[in-house]
Amino acid sequence: MPQVKHFIVLGLGTFGGTLARKLSENGCRVTGVDLKKELVEELKDVLFEAVIADATERASLEQLSIPKADAVVISLGGTIIPSLLAALHVKELKARRIIVKGLNQEHARLLKHLGVERVIFPEIEVAIELADRMTWPNVLDFLPIDPDYSLVEIAVPDSWSEQTLSDVAIRSKFDVWVIGVKDALSGELKLFPDGRFQLTSSQILLVIGRKKDLDRLRDVE
16 A cells, blocks of 8 residues: 655645645645644644644744655745745755745745755746647646656647558657557557557547657647
8 A cells, every 4th residue: 555645835825725735635644834823724624734833933843744754845925034944944854855836036046055856936837837728729738857858648639530650650750759648538548559559539649759849749730
């Protein structure tokens, strides 16, 4: 049986609270921390632990199982100081992974110097994702793997329906790899299909490649 993951979320505002709730719904053990009693009360019946405490104070953080948690997420708004202090403390307390909601690029640079693994900007990331989905509605999901390569789920274009993978020559035309084909109706997944595999309009392609090549693939109708 897989071990239940444990996450600590510091700051239970809109972003932190939503994240903590969803992680808990996903079956994770979540410790949520906030100085505002009303935010903690709202989630006390949802989370594994709901703690009223100041996440910028080292003494408060020492009471948490930070070294054992899979990750610590810091979502402290207002100014950059609270999240910098919290990140400094949890780093010194041997957190395995630290993820912080950033306020601006200068904030992100300071956090990176403290050893934060990832700085997120929710509004920017959601806006970019929405823009891509509006531009390429056939792209169902997008997962960056590294600065150059990404994995995307893309609906089979109408012009490719009833053709084989060899017929559409995705590899030679776009320099990307189809690593799987999923039937949207049945959910059946075919991994590493060969060139004889026939495509239909009800299928979803799992494709890996460089961003510039995937951008060309997105334009196919």
